[in-house]
Amino acid sequence: MESIWMVIANKMVAIMGRGIERIRSRGLFSNFADQRMKDPVRQKHIVETPEERVRQAVIRLFMEGMGVPRSLLGVERSILIHNEIRRPDLIVHDRNGAAWMVVECKAPGVTINQDTLNQVANYNRVLKAPFLLVTNGTDHLCARIQGSSIMFLEELPNWVK
Secondary structure: OHHHHHHHHHHHHHHHHHHHHOOOHHOOOOOOOEEEEEEOOOOEEEEEEEEHHHHHHHHHHHHHOOOHHHHHHHOOOEEEEEEEOOOEEEEEEEOOOOEEEEEEEEEOOOOOOOOHHHHHHHHHHHOOOOEEEEEEOEEEEEEEEEEEEEEEOOOOOOOOO
């Protein structure tokens, strides 16, 4: 036999569940676990994750801080590497449409290590951009690629206007 407290608890859960469903059906709030943010490049709402917040901050830096037009930013565009589809976080193009910088974003707190550098370098074998950027929102690593040499930079290069 169920205790009176279990009966009350079950009724409360049922009532609360119906109330939340009524509110949700009226569109008053979205699913709590599904917070969304607007991506200005893809022109759609996307799930807000820690990594996505970093990517959106980088996108705004390029658009608002460096004057890169939205049309020259590619977010998670598919590229083919060794017969596998990969999606770099961000590709910044020059005015001619060539890849200028490949960007890999990680969530805050994720350490930027050799694996992260290898990941962006692998993307660049196909894209052949002169600059690479890896960031977790706090730590940033930017490099210039010239032939087979890599030079790490103290600052982001100016985008070619």
